[in-house]
Structure formats: structure tokens, C-alpha cells
Amino acid sequence: MRLRQIALVGQDLEAARAEIVDVLGLGAAYADPGVGKYGLHNAVWPVGDTFLEVVSPTREGTTAGRLLEKRQGDGGYMVILQTDDLAGARARVAEKGVR
Numbered sequence: 228m229r230l231r232q233i234a235l236v237g238q239d240l241e242a243a244r245a246e247i248v249d250v251l252g253l254g255a256a257y258a259d260p261g262v263g264k265y266g267l268h269n270a271v272w273p274v275g276d277t278f279l280e281v282v283s284p285t286r287e288g289t290t291a292g293r294l295l296e297k298r299q300g301d302g303g304y305m306v307i308l309q310t311d312d313l314a315g316a317r318a319r320v321a322e323k324g325v326r
Contacts, residue, residue, distance in 0.1 A: 236302060
């Protein structure tokens, strides 16, 4: 199993993008127009063979927006993993009670 992508959620995409560029020294980000259908806009950077993404809601009622409200601020949103043994990975997380 390997880490494929880390996604963060931020209320202000431009502020989050600027901080990531400043702190991590990453260059220009890719904006994926496909996330618009989920009421989001984003910035994505390649980091080695994985990706770092920040999403921000563009409308009310999004999962990302509800998470921002619940946490009362920016933070982690999603971790995406890649595996060659999906059945085994699902069994392990079920056994551990991970949802």
C-alpha cells in the first residue's frame, strides 16, 4: 500500500495556496475543473510520486464546507491510498473498525 494523495480543506483557497507555496516551496498548482461538480475549486501539486491537494467550497452544502464548519477551521480532508490487494486491505481495516 502506498500514499497516493493527501487532500486538505481550506475556506480561502488562495490563502492556503500561498501558504503551501511559501512553506513547502512548491511551484504553480494545477486547478482541476472537474471538482466544480462537487461545489469545489482546488489546487494540486505533484510531490514526488504523490499529490498534495487543497479544496475549498464554492457553494453551500458541500461535504468540504460541512467539515470546515464542524472543525471551525482548515485542516485535513482526505488520504488516498493505492494497493494491489484491495480485498486484503478492506479486510484489515474492517477488522480494525476503521470506517
